[in-house]
Amino acid sequence: MQPPGAGAQTSSTAATAMTTSVTHGSSTFPRQPVHHTHMGSHMPPQHVQQPPSQVPPPVPPEQEVTLSEEQENILDLVRRRKNVFFTGAAGTGKSVLLREIIKVLTNMYSPKEVAITAPTGVAGLNIGGRTIHSWAGVGYGKESVQRLYDGLSNFKKMRWRSTKALIIDESTRATCYVIHYRKPFGVSLHAGRQSVRQIGTHRTVSSRGRSPSLRIE
Numbered sequence: 001m002q003p004p005g006a007g008a009q010t011s012s013t014a015a016t017a018m019t020t021s022v023t024h025g026s027s028t029f030p031r032q033p034v035h036h037t038h039m040g041s042h043m044p045p046q047h048v049q050q051p052p053s054q055v056p057p058p059v060p061p062e063q064e065v066t067l068s069e070e071q072e073n074i075l076d077l078v079r080r081r082k083n084v085f086f087t088g089a090a091g092t093g094k095s096v097l098l099r100e101i102i103k104v105l106t107n108m109y110s111p112k113e114v115a116i117t118a119p120t121g122v123a124g125l126n127i128g129g130r131t132i133h134s135w136a137g138v139g140y141g142k143e144s145v146q147r148l149y150d151g152l153s154n155f156k157k158m159r160w161r162s163t164k165a166l167i168i169d170e171s172t173r174a175t176c177y178v179i180h181y182r183k184p185f186g187v188s189l190h191a192g193r194q195s196v197r198q199i200g201t202h203r204t205v206s207s208r209g210r211s212p213s214l215r216i217e
């Protein structure tokens with residue numbers, strides 16, 4: 001699944017493993033190019049086998065992860081402040097990569113400047129975040145931009161303005177967006193350059209014949 005306007009450009013690494021493409025200036029937010037990556041045909045899904053023993057094994061301490069070349073390439077795009085969309089089949093290492101992305105972003109910016117979100121509460125909790133609707137403070141997001149904006153509390157407006165990077169982890173769709181903001185949200189809203197037109201669910205968006213995904217324009 002790709003947002004509207006996505007083109008295709010083969011990545012320099014692992015030609016069979018993933019493709020990377022960049023969108024330019026369509027009506028889809030963000031306006032910055034978005035790198036689209038499909039992860040992992042070289043990494044087969046992993047099936048965890050439970051040991052036959054009755055005694056559960058001790059929980060190992062969190063270990064340093066050595067990322068695969070594919071994961072490292074995507075992380076590098078994030079380090080270079082590129083907007084990234086990545087997807088991949090189950091077990092291809094998206095969650096491991098996302099944890100590293102969060103570490104990089106919270107070092108690059110500050111933890112308060114990184115919004116970690118997901119379309120559902122459970123998914124949000126899995127990554128230490130919250131729902132995109134709750135973070136944005138827009139409820140179901142069905143109203144016009146102006147009404148949504150007018151309904152934001154000062155606290156929420158401040159949160160929008162101070163956010164430097166937005167992560168939307170659509171784990172149920174095996175996709176993840178990482179979006180850097182060069183301009184503060186609030187200013188952009190006022191300037192009308194980058195605006196929230198709609199934050200909707202699959203149903204509200206697809207019923208308008210657009211991308212079947214949570215979408216920010």
Ligand SMILES: Nc1ncnc2c1ncn2[C@@H]1O[C@H](COP(=O)(O)OP(=O)(O)OP(=O)(O)O)[C@@H](O)[C@H]1O
Binds near residue numbers: 066068071091097174
């Ligand atoms: N770079 C890595 N080094 C070692 N193990 C890894 C690496 N990346 C992923 N794994 C392991 O591969 C397995 C699958 O990874 P992960 O859970 O991140 O995949 P996923 O794509 O998020 O899967 P799902 O879509 O099912 O949630 C896990 O056991 C994880 O620890």
